[in-house]
Amino acid sequence: MQATAQAHSNIAFIKYWGNADDALRLPANPSISMNLAGVTTTTTVVWDSALQTDSLSINDAPADEKATQRVAQHLEAIRKRLKLDLKAAVTSGNNFPMGAGIASSASSFAALTVAAVAAAGATLTERELSSIARLGSGSASRSIPAGYVEWCTGMSHDESVAYTIAPADHWSLVDVIGVISTGHKEVGSREGHGTAITSDFQAARVASAPARLAQCKEALFGKDFAKFAAVVEHDSNLMHAVMMTSRPPLFYWQPASLLLMEQVRRWRAEGLNVCYTLDAGPNVHCLTTAEHADEIEARVRALEGVQSVIRAAVGGGAAVVG
Numbered sequence: 434m435q436a437t438a439q440a441h442s443n444i445a446f447i448k449y450w451g452n453a454d455d456a457l458r459l460p461a462n463p464s465i466s467m468n469l470a471g472v473t474t475t476t477t478v479v480w481d482s483a484l485q486t487d488s489l490s491i492n493d494a495p496a497d498e499k500a501t502q503r504v505a506q507h508l509e510a511i512r513k514r515l516k517l518d519l520k521a522a523v524t525s526g527n528n529f530p531m532g533a534g535i536a537s538s539a540s541s542f543a544a545l546t547v548a549a550v551a552a553a554g555a556t557l558t559e560r561e562l563s564s565i566a567r568l569g570s571g572s573a574s575r576s577i578p579a580g581y582v583e584w585c586t587g588m589s590h591d592e593s594v595a596y597t598i599a600p601a602d603h604w605s606l607v608d609v610i611g612v613i614s615t616g617h618k619e620v621g622s623r624e625g626h627g628t629a630i631t632s633d634f635q636a637a638r639v640a641s642a643p644a645r646l647a648q649c650k651e652a653l654f655g656k657d658f659a660k661f662a663a664v665v666e667h668d669s670n671l672m673h674a675v676m677m678t679s680r681p682p683l684f685y686w687q688p689a690s691l692l693l694m695e696q697v698r699r700w701r702a703e704g705l706n707v708c709y710t711l712d713a714g715p716n717v718h719c720l721t722t723a724e725h726a727d728e729i730e731a732r733v734r735a736l737e738g739v740q741s742v743i744r745a746a747v748g749g750g751a752a753v754v755g
Contacts, residue, residue, distance in 0.1 A: 436551035437755035440543035441748040451629030462642035470748035474540035484520035542569030543576035579750035605723035662708030689738025
């Protein structure tokens with residue numbers, strides 16, 4: 434009983450930060466993202482009656498206890514749904530830095546969910562796979578469908594799902610990621626979601642999120658980059674304002690992050706289609722259009738403090754690959 438699945442990381446235009454229900458990982462607000470082509474996690478799950486415990490290997494090395502327990506907890510949810518009484522050996526690999534604000538948990542738990550279900554010989558709808566993936570990592574729900582994806586809040590486990598709102602070829606956006614640091618962040622997103630409510634700004638951010646989501650969808654469907662850039666940068670800034678004012682505060686930006694954000698705004702003033710957004714980490718996602726992607730990539734690479742660049746067009750959904 435074995436299967437291998439692959440899922441893409443995603444970058445949110447309208448951010449998920451904070452839960453309405455921590456146990457079910459129901460988000461405090463809806464969000465929109467795009468999957469990142471070529472930025473992937475590949476995971477193999479083997480259900481084996483000879484195993485006494487679940488095991489996890491990441492990038493050819495045994496995972497630490499914390500990561501293994503998190504995966505085992507997710508497998509338990511899948512076992513419960515499939516009425517399965519087996520332990521699993523999980524082998525996973527990423528082709529991009531983990532825990533650095535490039536949504537490695539999103540692709541990881543999406544791939545884990547699809548592989549575990551397929552290995553058990555079960556068939557679930559995309560909707561249900563999305564809801565199950567959410568239990569492991571909220572943003573993993575968005576890595577199940579393809580292309581441009583919306584994740585609704587929902588009032589229950591079955592209602593909080595992500596779905597495609599536009600196919601990958603709807604608009605040729607490109608994410609040019611300026612990698613400032615590949616180090617694993619000290620405080621992960623999972624912990625940060627729990628402290629979001631301690632910020633004086635979180636309630637206002639959540640209350641105004643549906644309006645920003647509507648603005649983002651209008652810009653996305655209309656391929657209006659100026660409107661898109663304005664709402665995406667504003668939403669990113671709001672999320673980081675919440676992080677910085679939480680108790681204790683979370684400071685993910687580094688000097689090179691700020692430099693690149695400033696340059697992006699200057700480049701846009703020069704007439705280039707580009708805007709920035711940052712997840713929970715120092716790395717800057719420079720969203721641009723295909724016709725300007727080469728120029729943006731060259732400029733990002735030339736900046737002091739940028740270690741490397743990852744470039745990704747819009748990607749597909751999670752899928753079984755073996």
